[in-house]
Amino acid sequence: MTNSITAIPNPEGGVLQAESLTFSHDGGAPVFADVSFSVRPQETLALLGASGCGKSTLLRLLAGLEKPLQGSVKFLGEPLVQPHPRSALVFQQASLLPWLNVADNVSFGLDFRHQPRINTQERKTRVQNALQAVGMAGHEKSSPAQLSGGMAQRVALARALAREPQLLFADEPFSALDPITRGEMQSLMVDVVHRWHTAALLVTHDIDEAILVADRILLMGGAPAKIIAEWTVDLPHPRTVYPHAIQELRQEILEAFRGCNPLGNHQVHQRKLSPAVTAIQPSHFYI
């Protein structure tokens, strides 16, 4: 133990740590203030909040695309100075590059200078695995223009997976899709996040999506925004078989959300939703 001097890349603190982050656009009123939380390894964390409360801004900050006014972000224990090569982004729109075919879209950027060097074979394998995982194997040569919205979003997810991320940032990735496709994509997300052993930060304003996908839910609200509540969702997947539990938690989140007024002064709720309880008494939750 004593002779171990190399830093362990996966400290107790988690994949990502946000430490009292404050941010404002061009010196205006702060969008959010004093936001602290951490993302644990392989955990899916949902960031829930009303439109315009600063979720996307927070995500960009955590991804290293924007600098905080105050506070700091740590990725794998190290202060984040630029986007980390082991993080990946998925947007609301697939935003595939139309001049590249599907396979080239998935491998896009893997050969950039500040990315870890991998050889051509490894790159091919990654593209294949990622496309396989999202159910798009066989579409390698297709052009993005030929894909439906859901298929394009699958390719966008594959593009993120091909980077073998330790943290996947997703900003309302399914909100532009029709309800049926959205449902499919939500279970796909759960599936690939587990298979890739990656943590995920899912920004959404869909309460049910947060409940169905996330291990933990953070509720953002107020002006400037803060984390006003937190839930641990400990139900096995697929969660669609627990309609009562989902209904209850949705209600609770909505109430917490209404209780939050713009003047602040909230207490952080800490609730845990555990499977044993829901299995026996679907209408009760332990704190």
Added chain:
Amino acid sequence: MKHSLLHKLLAPCAGLLFAVFLWWLGTLWLTRSMPIASNLSPLRAFPELFALLGSSLIWEHTLTSLQRVLAGLGFALLVGVPAGILTGISIGFAQTTGTLFQFLRMISPLSWMPIAVMVLGVGDAPVYFLLAFAAVWPILLNTAAGVGQLDENWLLLSRSLSATPWERLRRVILPAIAPHILTGVRLAIGVIWIVLVPAEMLGVSAGLGYFILDTRDRLAYHELMATILLIGFLGFLLDQLARYLHKRWFQR
């Protein structure tokens, strides 16, 4: 389908034939007061055009002109694309140059001719300058518009990959704005072709513009008319080619 195809071919031909008829009537009328005008008649111009095409002389002039088109376009691209990208990326650059560009754009390139010859000397250089000066605006403006329409997420993506400025330019911006640049090129070719003939009328001894003046000096009005036909025809072909390439690009 067949009916409309027939229309598509027949209607333009009818229009052309009617114009030739008016042209013939016009020269007939002109010849009454000016006998030399009989040389301008289509009855002389068309046979002369075929005779010209049979000689190597006109091909040399044509080739010279087409080379100048390419060179002018090349210079316009070299200046227009980087300036357009800068305009699209940097609000400061756009604000600083916006009015200036609008001002310069509205000056007929040919007004610069005497100064171009004075500064660049007699020869090809001032012609290249004038052509490039005329062609740079459609390229610049379309490039800037292309950069303005870039998907914000593509730039975010390249930033999340810590792309170097060069990687961002070559892997994202340039491929994304290529269709816009091509639109600019198509418009630029039209402009260049129009400016080419007058630009070649000063200080050079080859090219279609030069040849026009040459036929005038030799009082070879039937050749002059034939050359005008050739200029129109080549311009038409160039534009069709540019349109075709443009369409091909968008249908990939």
